[in-house]
Amino acid sequence: MIELHFRKKLGALDFAVDVSLPSRGVTALFGRSGAGKSSLINAVAGILAPDHGRIAVDQRVFFDSQARVNLPIEKRGIGYVFQDARLFPHLDVAANLRYGLRRARGPVRTDWDSVIGVLGLSHLLTRRPHLLSGGEKQRVALGRALLSQPSLLLMDEPLASLDAPxxxxxxxxxxxLAGEFGLPVLYVSHSIEEVTRLADHLVIVAEGRTVASGELADVMARPEHSTLIGRHEAGSVLECTVAQHNDDYALTTLHFADGQLRVPRVDLDPGSAVRVRIQTRDVTLALSRPMDVSIMNKLPGRVVGITPEDGPYAEVVVDLGSSTLRSLVTRESCDRLGLQPGTPVWALVKSVALDGRGISKRQSAAKAASPLRAVAD
Known part of the structure; x- marks a missing residue:
């Protein structure tokens, strides 16, 4: 368990963190620029000292104001990947990576060959940083952090400076990362697309405070968080399995707890676990099952909540049974259809809305739970 319970006065911002996080998988810290995400992980790393409180990882105390404990950065056993790679320009890739090995203080968790293989660095080892692309630099920075044998990996918007490709x-x-190395990750981002693709657990940070924390799908399903996430970025997350492919139409059928989805072809084998993000703006509601429409994904459910917003819109939450979908519709449509809690509806999702940007492969639970076998370099 990662315990973060502390306070810090930062200028006009009264910074307050009060969350307990799982010490496994990827926890995303999401919020707008200036929300306090980087300050939070800097306190975990030891770069920023809280005014009072407690920080501990798996009962190893990093900071405790009452016990007067404040471990220095080098003794916390943390790997840190910044927005810019911060590689040593006079060293080649191999030497930059070996610097991580020299900084190792804890037990051996990751070995040289595995890190090189997982991050695809073998063909880059003799290059200097100025000959690397932005993406290659970040992969080297990540490898260097992993080879320092951290017990926790911090990533502060590592993709923010990169273009889309x-x-x-x-x-x-x-x-x-989490699946291959069994390493907990705190991942800072203001991109909800990155968060829903990578995270298992989600913490929303706003004005220096942790306003929500929980499993990703649960936090994303709450309409009260839409204003923090962004009206047009908010949505639902479904855990699915690849069922079959239709080569004639280049479509894939995904199964989930409450039915199935037809999506543009996903290049994964049947049985593969995937996560699907469905944005509120891509869900249409009907009172009866439409027949003569092009939309293939038609899911029966029941309205469980309606949240009117400023302006013309309202957000409707539809219970599918084991999961929920959120739909952004006009308030006029709500009144015209007579929507209210308990109303049976059909949720319609266009297949073209579920392209590769909203679908990501997931590591199996068994693999993610077991760290890679460590081999000394």
Whole structure:
């Protein structure tokens, strides 16, 4: 368990953190710029000292104001990947990576060959940083952090400085981290697309305070968080399994707890676990099952909540049974359809809305729970 319970006065901001997080998988710290996300992980790293409170990882105390404990940065056993790679320009990739090995203080968790293999660095080892792309630099920075044998990895918006192609290059490597190395990750981002692709647990930070914390799907399902996430970025997350492919139409059928979805072809084998993000703006509601429409994904459910917003919109939460979908509709449509809690509806989702940006492969629970076998370099 990662315990973060502390206070810090930062200028006009009264910074307050009060969360307990799982010491496994990826926990995303999400919020707008200036919300306090970087300050939070800097306190975990030891860069920023709280005024009072307690920080502990798996009962190892990093900071405790009452006990007068404040471990220095180098004794916390933390890997840190910044927004910029911060590689040593006079060293080649191999030497930058070996610097991580020299900083190792704790038990051996990751070995050289595995890190090189997982991050695809073997062909880069003799290059200097100025010959690397932005995505390659971040992969090297990530490898260096992993080779320092951390018990916790902090990532402060590591993709923020990259363009879209470079982000697409690096994201699959980050996705593999927790599963391949059994290492807990605190991942800072203001991109909800990154968060829903990578995270298992979600913490929303606003004005220096942790305003929500929980499993990703649970936090995303709460309409009261829409203003913090962004009206047009808010949505639902479904854990699915690849069922079959239709090569004639280049479509894939995904199964989830309450039915199935037809989506553009996903290049994964049947049985693969995937996560699907469905934005509120991509869900349409009907009182009866439409027949003569092009939309293939038609899911029966029941309205469980309606939240009117400023302006013309309202957000409707639909219970599918084991999961929920959220739909952004006009308040006029709510009145015209007579929507209220308990109303049976059909939720309609266009297949074209579920492209590759909203679908990501998931590590199996068994794999994610067991760290990679460590081999000394």
């Amino acid at each position: 470079r982000k697409a290059e690096v994201l699959p490597y980050i996705e593999r």
